[in-house]
Amino acid sequence: MKKLVLLIALLVSVGGFAQKKELLKDIEAINFYGVDFSHAKVYGAKESGEHFKYAFQDINNLFVTEARKYDVAKYLKRRVLGVYIDDVKARISDLKADDIFTTDAACQLEDNTIKDIVKSLSVKESDGTGVIIIAERLSKAKNRGYFDVVFFDIKTRNIIDSWKADGKAQGFGLRNFWAHSVREVLKFSESALK
Secondary structure (H helix, E strand, O other): OHHHHHHHHHHHHHHHHHHHHHHHOOOOEEEEEEEEOOOOEEEOOOOOHHHHHHHHHHHHHHHHHOOOOOOHHHHHOOEEEEEOOHHHHHHHHHOOHHHHEEOOOOOOOOHHHHHHHHHHOOOOOOOOEEEEEEEEEEEOOOOEEEEEEEEEEOOOOOEEEEEEEEEEOOOOOHHHHHHHHHHHHHHHHHHHOO
16 A cells, blocks of 8 residues: 555655646757745754854855856856856845744645745846745755745746755855755756756
């Protein structure tokens, strides 16, 4: 019985990603808007909220300073017209350090929250497709980061497609530890979009 349930779950997820590929097939180029940590919650970590704010800023900087390693075009299988991280970095600066933490090990963002994040994103481009990664939860207890990868229409801010993905966190230092989970999410997206 367990094997049957696992098989059904696998078939549903494969079918879901086949639909994603279909929804995104005509999109050849994107604008990338970084990783939004404005609603992320951290569970089970000992570092301070201020340390996390610095790490969140630095994770976004990696898309510029280590562009080969964090190659959005490679992972999302589309030409990247630009990497624009100023807005997500401004949102991180506005975070209250104490609000970053949670005692809910399974907290998730509501669909409306994700839509609101996309609608409130400050962009200079007037059309095309945007992509943003939205952080939901960073669980030190599980050494995993949980995210939403969101493709959206820049003009209307309507979500074209999105999916939840998580990645293993590892590495030396707070930034590198959680940046690894972001890279794992990008790798997962690459394999899902093949």
